[in-house]
Amino acid sequence: MQRKFEIDDGFIAEQNRKLESWIYEDYEHLAKVLRRRQIDIEDLVTKAQSFRVAVPSWGLGTGGTRFARFPVLGEPRDIYEKLEDCATLLKLVRSTPGVSLHIPWDQPEDVNDLSSFARHRELSFEAMNSNTFQDHPDQRLSYKFGSLAHCDPGVRRQAIDHNIECIELGKQLGSKAHTVWIGDGGNFPGQQHFRKTLENYLESMREIYKALPDDWRIFIEHKFYEPAFYSTVINDWGTSYYCARELGPKAACLVDLGHHAPNVNIEMIVARLIQFGKLGGFHFNDSKYGDDDLDAGSIKPFQLFLIFNELVDAEQSNVPGFDPAYMLDQSHNITDPIESLALSAIEVTRAYIQAQLVDRLALAEAQDNCDAVLALSTVKQAFTTDVSSILAVARQRSGGALDPIATYRASGYRRAKAEERPTKIEATVGIV
Ligand code: RM4
């Protein structure tokens, strides 16, 4: 077999040496600044080193809009090549060993072979994802008018069986969670009976829940519009929370940052779900208008920070059962997917570390004194602290790159993949 191009550890170390001196200058200075605030910078490096965010297998390919798709050269053509790219990303940033598979897009022919391929690259499998929002070859019934909530029990059964198959596959791959996002909904007023469709959904989910192993969780992902433009069945966190409660303790809500109406206070939804014991996890990304699937932290970094402010607050106050699964869910339409995922992984870690800087005693005191200005300044002080050198040092200590994008570009990885993976140029649209 032809030897595939990889970025080797020696190359990363060599690139790091070029940057080391100024990064450590920044680091020393930040250490002093934080010492004044009684914060030990080394603790933060350790925290950054242990932070994990999973990668969506579908995020390694080029995305597209309903108008066009412009594939990047050397784009992965199957799940093995996607995992190769995940391994490259992991080498650079070190925080992304988990991969979330989408079935049937990633359906392996040989499960054991895929498992060992992943293991050899230090990768593991996070939440499984089912796909009942499009029709697949050889599928008997169509999902054109819905899946788990469809009015036809035959279609519901087919969608249930697909979800159960995803769980069965996940069991063999060592996954511990299953995420369900459905495209069910209506394009026109009157098209669907709101209560009946939700009842159908719940009935279907109860069947899937029964197939869930005891040490697994099932995540319900809501979305207020798209592909249905008038109504969706699992439209918001309230409906998601209701369903998670109805199903039982293994069910929880998944918050995709692009799935809310504009201006919704997502950090508050996060706090509510934490309080109600139903925060299952996240799909991090960013958006300006809708489900834009842009890189995490690219449009509203303050919002990302405020979400982590809630998460770190819950972590520090040991909220029982608090254990959200962190994943990215993005569509890279005009960028190199590996670069976008690297940036997002860094930005999510940045928000996590910045949230550690919030002086929680001062914040609680300001809140108790109804001092809005002091409360805001307290969170802003954390948000405006540049923690880049902490993130860089954490990556380097874990064997990753001080500057992942520059190192990636200098390695020539994409050029090498373009040669190894000739793509057929086809006029395709859509997310994958
Ligand atoms: C959806 C949703 C799901 C993802 C698909 C590809 O909008 O975010 O999580 O599986 O896109």
Ligand code: MN
């Ligand atoms: Mn999502």
Ligand code: MN
């Ligand atoms: Mn989405």
